[in-house]
Amino acid sequence: VPTMLAMLDGLDGNPFLPMLKGSRLIVSSAEPLPSMLGNRIEATIAPVANIYGMTETINGGLFRLPRSADAVDTVGRPVDIEARLADDGRLELRGPALADGYEIDGIAEALHRDADGWWRTSDLAEIDPTGAFRILGRADDAVHIGGVTVHPSAVAAVASGVPGVAAAAVVIARSAGALGESVLTLHIEAAAEVDESLLRAALARDLAGPAMPKAILQHRHLPRLASGKVDRSALAQALQADGVTLGTAADDQHRQLLDIARTAFNLRTDH
Numbered sequence: 001v002p003t004m005l006a007m008l009d010g011l012d013g014n015p016f017l018p019m020l021k022g023s024r025l026i027v028s029s030a031e032p033l034p035s036m037l038g039n040r041i042e043a044t045i046a047p048v049a050n051i052y053g054m055t056e057t058i059n060g061g062l063f064r065l066p067r068s069a070d071a072v073d074t075v076g077r078p079v080d081i082e083a084r085l086a087d088d089g090r091l092e093l094r095g096p097a098l099a100d101g102y103e104i105d106g107i108a109e110a111l112h113r114d115a116d117g118w119w120r121t122s123d124l125a126e127i128d129p130t131g132a133f134r135i136l137g138r139a140d141d142a143v144h145i146g147g148v149t150v151h152p153s154a155v156a157a158v159a160s161g162v163p164g165v166a167a168a169a170v171v172i173a174r175s176a177g178a179l180g181e182s183v184l185t186l187h188i189e190a191a192a193e194v195d196e197s198l199l200r201a202a203l204a205r206d207l208a209g210p211a212m213p214k215a216i217l218q219h220r221h222l223p224r225l226a227s228g229k230v231d232r233s234a235l236a237q238a239l240q241a242d243g244v245t246l247g248t249a250a251d252d253q254h255r256q257l258l259d260i261a262r263t264a265f266n267l268r269t270d271h
Contacts, residue, residue, distance in 0.1 A: 034161025038072030060097025145210035
């Protein structure tokens with residue numbers, strides 16, 4: 001997974017590097033792959049294949065082949081399966097390679113298809129101008145800030161691609177401003193302190209507006225679940241316990257008040 005690739009990439013004196021550099025292929029899956037991380041791995045270690053649907057499909061899915069014309073942060077194109085985007089941006093799959101379902105703790109759980117055989121995933125995606133699919137994050141993670149839909153997992157994926165960042169997670173907090181709007185707090189795990197100005201400059205290459213975190217908190221170790229994923233609930237509880245509040249820039253308040261006025265009075269967006 002990209003989190004593990006970031007840890008291996010940033011490990012001082014990494015004993016695995018000689019072996020990895022002799023690899024024919026590194027396969028990335030399960031999380032969005034940041035472009036900075038993917039390009040760095042492909043340029044310095046080994047070719048990268050980015051794959052979607054390894055659990056739900058049999059010899060099919062979305063594949064970004066190594067060193068292909070498709071951007072390294074995309075999952076490429078459908079192979080032995082059909083893929084499309086629903087009106088709300090969710091990825092949908094169909095085809096004989098699609099599995100019947102999961103078995104969780106001995107209980108079978110079917111993949112529910114519609115009348116035409118399409119399975120609606122929990123992932124949001126986009127199709128870039130070349131036709132390659134890019135995974136943005138989980139649909140249930142999306143948050144609306146200032147009239148813009150932001151995907152925290154996609155923000156965390158960008159941050160995890162920055163050199164020196166071993167892992168990243170985004171937690172939603174409430175601003176201390178008058179509007180009390182949702183804001184993003186970025187938590188990073190790093191062996192040594194990362195210069196925040198350089199980190200923000202790196203994030204700004206891919207993020208803008210409400211997607212830029214209001215606060216960046218650095219940790220030597222992030223809390224993790226038994227699965228190894230970052231425990232975002234624990235981070236949120238720690239923020240609340242510490243009484244952390246986040247200020248709101250005046251221009252942000254002005255923008256949000258305008259958004260409220262436009263909605264309340266049905267004003268045109270160019271006014």
